[in-house]
Amino acid sequence: MNSxxxxxxxxxxxxxxIGPVKATLLNTGIKNxxxxxxxxxxxxxxxxxxxxxxxxxxxGQFIDSPYMRIFLWSFGFFVLMYTGIENxxxxxxxxxxxxxxxxxxxxxxxxxxxxxxxxxxxxxLFWLGIYGSILVSxxxxxxxxxxxxxxxxxxxxxxxxxFLMAFFSSSSRNLLSTSVLKAVSFISSLCMIGFGIYFGxxxxxxxx
Numbered sequence: 001m002n003s004x005x006x007x008x009x010x011x012x013x014x015x016x017x018i019g020p021v022k023a024t025l026l027n028t029g030i031k032n033x034x035x036x037x038x039x040x041x042x043x044x045x046x047x048x049x050x051x052x053x054x055x056x057x058x059x060g061q062f063i064d065s066p067y068m069r070i071f072l073w074s075f076g077f078f079v080l081m082y083t084g085i086e087n088x089x090x091x092x093x094x095x096x097x098x099x100x101x102x103x104x105x106x107x108x109x110x111x112x113x114x115x116x117x118x119x120x121x122x123x124x125l126f127w128l129g130i131y132g133s134i135l136v137s138x139x140x141x142x143x144x145x146x147x148x149x150x151x152x153x154x155x156x157x158x159x160x161x162x163f164l165m166a167f168f169s170s171s172s173r174n175l176l177s178t179s180v181l182k183a184v185s186f187i188s189s190l191c192m193i194g195f196g197i198y199f200g201x202x203x204x205x206x207x208x
Contacts, residue, residue: 004153007134011157014130020080020195021116021123022165023188027087028109029169030185036109037169041162043113045155050118051127052151066206072121073203079119080196087189091182121199 015022021044029037117123134150172184 004149007150007153008157010130011154011159012161013157014126014154015158015161018188018191019122020076020120020192021113023191023195024083024112024116025162025165026169027185027188027192028112029166030172032109033173034166034170035106037166038163039106039109040113040116041159041166043110043115044117045113045159045162046110047114047117047123048127048155048158049151051124052131054124055127055131056147069121070203070206072119072124073199073206076119076121077196077200077203079116080192080199083116084189084192084196087185087192091185091189121202 018026025037025040025044028040131151131154172180
């Protein structure tokens with residue numbers, strides 16, 4: 001088994017790229033503050049853990065079936081398009097004054113993170129590819145305890161990135177002007193819509 005720092009750095013490198021989940025996390029931090037963004041990230045990590053279990057026990061092959069992928073591509077399209085467009089329509093509601101912040105319960109942010117990550121087809125493909133390859137790389141020599149330790153190291157790396165993104169996106173409310181925050185929110189919303197369109201094309205090609 002490689003050193004734990006290797007798997008920790010792997011988790012960081014895997015979580016760093018801005019995808020639909022990270023774009024939503026940044027938007028959540030800008031609009032609703034640190035704890036909402038952090039809970040959103042925790043929700044996404046919960047989904048990661050579920051998928052890790054699925055891959056470990058072989059259930060991931062079912063999730064990667066053609067019909068299931070069409071389902072995930074389609075729902076991912078609708079969720080991302082809806083979220084991205086809603087953020088664009090409410091972008092003028094971003095304010096530096098906390099009293100104008102949209103009131104959202106933390107559990108809603110947690111559930112949003114779970115839903116967004118679960119309906120992201122790239123998530124299961126990612127875990128099938130990366131985590132699956134880690135499990136087979138040892139040629140059956142990796143024990144159950146080692147698998148748990150490796151998984152925790154990867155998840156800690158992912159959690160660190162989510163924590164930093166939640167911190168910096170929420171802190172930017174106090175460091176940046178409202179116009180800059182709106183610009184960042186606008187760009188992240190376009191990223192969501194872009195990924196939504198991509199998911200829609202994938203669903204279309206899978207169907208036809």
